[in-house]
Structure formats: structure tokens, C-alpha cells
Amino acid sequence: DTGVSQNPRHKITKRGQNVTFRCDPISEHNRLYWYRQTLGQGPEFLTYFQNEAQLEKSRLLSDRFSAERPKGSFSTLEIQRTEQGDSAMYLCASLTSGGTGELFFGEGSRLTVL
Amino acid sequence: GENVEQHPSTLSVQEGDSAVIKCTYSDSASNYFPWYKQELGKGPQLIIDIRSNVGEKKDQRIAVTLNKTAKHFSLHITETQPEDSAVYFCAPVTSYDKVIFGPGTSLSVIP
Numbered sequence: 575d576t577g578v579s580q581n582p583r584h585k586i587t588k589r590g591q592n593v594t595f596r597c598d599p600i601s602e603h604n605r606l607y608w609y610r611q612t613l614g615q616g617p618e619f620l621t622y623f624q625n626e627a628q629l630e631k632s633r634l635l636s637d638r639f640s641a642e643r644p645k646g647s648f649s650t651l652e653i654q655r656t657e658q659g660d661s662a663m664y665l666c667a668s669l670t671s672g673g674t675g676e677l678f679f680g681e682g683s684r685l686t687v688l
Numbered sequence: 689g690e691n692v693e694q695h696p697s698t699l700s701v702q703e704g705d706s707a708v709i710k711c712t713y714s715d716s717a718s719n720y721f722p723w724y725k726q727e728l729g730k731g732p733q734l735i736i737d738i739r740s741n742v743g744e745k746k747d748q749r750i751a752v753t754l755n756k757t758a759k760h761f762s763l764h765i766t767e768t769q770p771e772d773s774a775v776y777f778c779a780p781v782t783s784y785d786k787v788i789f790g791p792g793t794s795l796s797v798i799p
Contacts, residue, residue: 676734
């Protein structure tokens with residue numbers, strides 16, 4: 575068990591470009607979450623998957639954001655036409671139904687939009 | 689939706705002193721109350737949690753107390769050490785469909 579893995583760890587892009595982040599959760603975890611965190615703030619909920627089904631999506635998530643978990647294992651978060659306000663740390667977390675309830679986080683993907 | 693607050697937002701203590709962080713929440717149906725610690729450049733990590741049928745839980749130097757009637761729970765750290773310096777988040781859970789985190793408390797332990 576290598577924990578939750580996120581790639582890339584850092585991404586610098588120009589405004590208007592598309593970016594994609596990948597999250598590999600702990601293998602037996604069926605629930606997966608994406609959060610956004612800016613400096614000095616708590617993790618802000620973006621979306622949640624149970625297996626391959628996206629069951630919850632924050633109303634703060636604009637149409638430029640899309641997330642998938644095609645086979646119920648890894649997940650991707652894509653941001654289209656990036657804006658400077660998208661600059662943040664994007665965190666992925668997973669947990670297993672019937673477990674303790676603990677969320678296991680990856681180390682995040684930091685996005686800088688120039 | 690769940691409204692989560694933490695107090696204080698920043699806390700500075702001398703090494704060896706105690707630190708207390710309070711989390712208030714709005715959803716009376718919350719039934720799981722965890723505290724996470726986030727060190728610089730890392731994702732949050734669970735340090736202690738409590739369920740709604742228990743009033744207090746202790747693990748070495750850290751403890752969590754729960755007051756469901758008043759809808760708040762607190763993190764207590766005794767004999768603080770420099771490595772306790774971090775940002776602490778509460779994340780009371782009602783439903784695992786949407787886990788909301790508090791705004792965080794930045795703890796500094798001064799050697």
C-alpha cells in the first residue's frame with residue numbers, strides 16, 4: 575500500500591491552457607474526493623466519487639472543471655481554459671466504505687496559472 | 689449545508705504548554721468528528737477522531753472532547769513540542785457524500 579498518489583506535483587501553465595491532474599487512491603478505497611486549497615484556507619470540497627459514479631459536485635465548480643473516475647480506480651481532474659484564480663493546491667483523498675471514516679490524502683498537485 | 693468554524697485561527701504557545709482548538713458545526717446530524725494535521729507541503733493527516741456516542745478520547749498527548757448538545761468539539765494538545773507546529777483542521781461528518789473542512793488553525797510552538 576503506497577498511499578494516495580497525485581501527479582504532477584507541480585504544474586505551471588499559461589492562462590487559457592488546459593491542465594489535467596491524476597489521482598491514484600489506495601487500491602481498496604471505493605470513495606474518492608477532490609479538494610482545492612488556497613494559501614491560508616481549509617480544503618474546499620470540489621467533487622466526490624463512489625466507485626465510478628460521481629455522486630456530488632460543488633456548485634462552486636464551474637463548467638471549466640470536469641472530473642472522471644472511469645473504472646472506479648484512478649481519477650482525473652481537468653481544468654479547461656485556466657484562469658489565474660485557478661491557482662491553488664488540488665488535493666485528492668480516498669476512503670473505504672465500512673472503514674473508520676478516515677480520509678487519506680495525497681500530497682497534492684500545485685497549479686500556478688501565469 | 690454544514691457550516692464549520694474554528695477558533696482561534698492562529699495560536700502561539702511556548703514549548704511545553706497546552707493548546708486547545710475549538711470547532712463548531714451547524715448540522716446536528718453529524719456523527720463523526722475528526723481532527724487533521726497539515727504540515728507544510730503535505731496533505732492533511734488524521735491525528736484523532738471521536739464518534740457521537742463518546743464524550744472524550746485521548747491518545748498520548750492529544751485528546752478530543754465532544755459536546756453534541758452545543759455542537760462543538762475541541763482538540764487538546766498537552767506538553768506541546770516544536771513538531772506540533774502545523775495547521776489543524778476539523779471536518780465533522782454527517783454524510784460521506786460531502787466532507788466539509790473547517791478553515792484551519794495555525795499552531796506555532798515556540799522553543
